[in-house]
Amino acid sequence: MTEQLSVKDWLDQGLKTLAKHGFTALKAEPLAKAMGVSRGSFYWHFADIGAYRTAILNHWREVAAEQVIAELETVPEGGDALALLLRRTFSARLALERAVRSWATADAAARAAVLEVDQRRIGYIETLLRHAGFPDDVARGRAQIFYWAFIGYALSEQTLPKPRQQAAIDELLRMTKR
DSSP, rough: OOOOOOHHHHHHHHHHHHHHHHHGGGOOOHHHHHTTHHHHHHHHHHHSSSHHHHHHHHHHHHIIIHHHHHHHTTTTTSSSHHHHHHHHHTTTTOOOHHHHHHHHHTTTTHHHHHHHHHHHHHHHHHHHHHHHTTTTHHHHHHHHHHHHHHHHHHHOOOOHHHHHHHHHHHHHTTOOOO
């Protein structure tokens, strides 16, 4: 690369590497090689691999929760943000989600990031359900059910045929209606 790499370039490469090879691949030398630069470029932006991994987890929080929520907040009044979220989520490839959750089994900081993102996502789903007219207790319960369904889907490496996948999404969507 002839251009100077930014922190975001390193973080985006880190998320790709994490999704493809797992957290043990988050090392300066292989990342630099994959990006066609020297390790010095890595250390220009990050004090050490620990600082990089912390930044990766923060970047994942942003990408996996905050950007998704911000996008859903742009759905026009009367639009169905929850239906959009469910369709996108249960149609997505989730290698990064699996990789971060795997990392969380071996690392306290990753575990804390996963718990934080889980709570943020569940809280947002609960808010969408309240806005759809569900009472607090029903919204809380359904938000948890939707999230458990998502976790099961994210961690499953078994793919469903499109008709079965669509049937499951349709059933979840029925649960969003009063």
